[in-house]
């Protein structure tokens with residue numbers, strides 16, 4: 001059990017305070033996947049690691065949180081158990097911690113010390129919160145250089161990951177279809193497949209550096225399970241419901257094992273409650289949504305389609321009734337409301353009239369119901385954060401509010417400054433103000449002055465070592481319509 005220790009009572013202790021839990025030191029370091037923290041809230045944060053390799057038995061794992069990187073002032077410590085049935089992953093709820101300052105944590109197991117991670121918890125009275133929104137890290141499409149830059153940003157309170165942490169596809173030879181490095185194994189179908197895929201991704205040193213530097217708040221999208229799945233429906237029509245449920249259960253178990261999540265986000269079979277809320281200081285409420293688990297099947301066929309009658313069904317569900325009610329119940333809190341979610345929210349009508357039915361454009365009645373529900377509760381200008389499209393966009397939500405779509409960490413490779421089709425797309429959608437098609441992330445700040453979005457981009461991801469450039473900056477306010485380019 002965690003033992004929070006009051007700072008004042010704690011004497012300076014030696015750095016080797018972690019007990020030797022097992023007399024035999026394993027030959028191989030079991031911390032090959034690094035460390036992570038996440039879901040910081042109140043006085044606690046989740047600490048994560050997974051032992052790999054690990055013996056086929058439960059393994060005790062000691063942990064510590066300190067006020068300093070040398071672990072001289074220990075604030076909390078305890079012991080967890082890495083179990084084979086959880087892939088030897090551990091998720092520790094470390095409580096009794098001070099908010100609003102950096103904290104350091106580490107583990108010890110099998111006679112080895114983990115690398116130290118740094119984390120922090122937003123203070124309840126924080127007047128400025130900074131975070132990154134990003135997602136979509138197709139391993140084969142590029143190097144995770146963006147993570148190395150994000151790791152170096154010491155001002156961040158957390159990283160928001162909006163989905164596509166892994167891609168489930170089979171490995172493709174390097175040099176084919178944009179592949180610059182290769183997935184190990186075939187398409188992910190079983191728990192072992194998904195675990196191995198997460199282990200491959202989490203072996204990336206840039207991704208490990210980002211996890212060790214900042215707490216993450218993670219959501220999943222489709223590729224954690226299967227491209228464009230929707231609720232109980234597989235992308236492949238004709239897939240037996242029980243088969244897809246088994247695949248989903250395996251995928252969600254592996255996802256939850258590899259993320260720093262609270263117990264409330266553990267799946268039960270193919271069911272999971274991934275949506276949750278965070279208070280960001282005195283400024284804002286962050287609603288992390290799940291647009292994948294509770295939606296109807298895509299109407300009119302998947303991907304880009306000309307609207308058919310089914311698109312306009314009045315009972316369209318994107319969040320599902322329960323999540324929608326939960327979201328609106330949380331809209332009464334004062335300040336800015338940030339909806340962190342996966343797919344493009346604003347209308348995005350392609351020049352030939354088609355829309356993406358996998359995005360909110362496939363569920364326009366659900367979108368309108370959500371916006372009018374928010375307006376009825378006084379949330380006139382929500383901020384919606386999105387990913388999925390592997391491009392950066394900024395849009396003014398028709399009726400009020402702003403959408404900031406981040407690009408990808410690596411999916412779709414180097415990209416370019418702008419899609420050739422972008423001018424026609426923006427002309428058709430005058431509420432879309434900005435477009436960029438390189439890889440990178442968006443850095444956000446919330447303060448009394450409002451909400452800002454800085455778009456960062458890399459000139460290439462097909463080889464390591466790219467510099468990062470800030471390419472544009474925008475601001476919006478919860479009490480005013482519109483987005484200003486700064």
Ligand SMILES: [Fe+2]
Nearest residue numbers: 136164388411
């Ligand atoms: Fe993606």
